[in-house]
Amino acid sequence: MSNTENISIKNKKSKQKSGAAVFFRILKDMKNIRGLLAIVVILSLISIGLSLLTPKIIGFLTGELYDLWADGTKISENFSTACILLALIYIASSVVTVCSTVVNCNATSRYFTYGLRVGISAKILRVPVSYIDKTPTGEILSRMMDDVSWMSSPIYGIVDSIVNGIIKLTGISVIIFMESPVLAAVIICVVPVSVFIASRLSKRSEKYFDESREINGKIYSVAEEDFAGFATVKTFSLEKSRFKKYESLAKVYAEKRSRGDYMQSTVAPIITFTNAVAYI
DSSP states (O other): OOHHHHHHHHHHHHHTSOHHHHHHHHHHHGGGGHHHHHHHHHHHHHHHHHHHHHHHHHHHHHHHHHHHHHHOOOOOTHHHHHHHHHHHHHHHHHHHHHHHHHHHHIIIIIIIIHHHHHHHHHHHHHSOHHHHHHSOHHHHHHIIIIIHHHHHHHHHHHHIIIIIIIIHHHHHHHHHHHHOHHHHHHHHHHHHHHHHHHHHHHHHHHHHHHHHHHHHHHHHHHHHHHHHTHHHHHHTTOHHHHHHHHHHHHHHHHHHHHHHHHHHHTHHHHHHHHHHHHHO
16 A cells, blocks of 8 residues: 555544534643633623624614604703714724734734744654654644634634624623523524535635645645656656656646535525524
């Protein structure tokens, strides 16, 4: 059995790990940025609190304007105060959101991905020579560069999804139930539809992303072999055959990646549509 087949088998076995196990492993590796993530969580909670205040103020202002238009009722003295308060809330929310984004980006890019690359480099120095001999250099480079970079997006989104998603959804649900239980029931019936559609599409796109990562590792290996054995390639006139091999892998990678990106890009519009239906 070839080295490439051995690597493919190992990759397939690694994919069998449950999502929960991978999630907790990522949380363990995030211990060096826990302080920064705590700051992000606090800023996110402040932003959520401010965003939950705005509908009440907008409702008051809208009611005042409607009464003025409907029967000429004089606008109350609190109208100007409410406008100023709403403007201050928007400004504060924007500032907090910017600060949260900056801290989150620094925690993810400057510390988390940096720590992973340093850890991988240290691990390579400890592995036996046999591992290096049987593992294509391109595979190792692909793990150190592309895979680590791809991890930054989900790490960045973990706090955003958990805090801004779950907590904000909970807060909105409580407020809606206090205002109108009937409307709350309608919206809650629509939310699971969005979650179901998003989860199905995400699972389908995950398959294509996994396949594209495998192909990307092979592309790195081919490129590394060609440059390392450049003299051999020129001596035996292997330029065309090596180019065709690289080109075929690149085409497969582009196809898998485009399918994954397409499936992933459909999630947001579908969720927006279902939210619009709930709004209607």
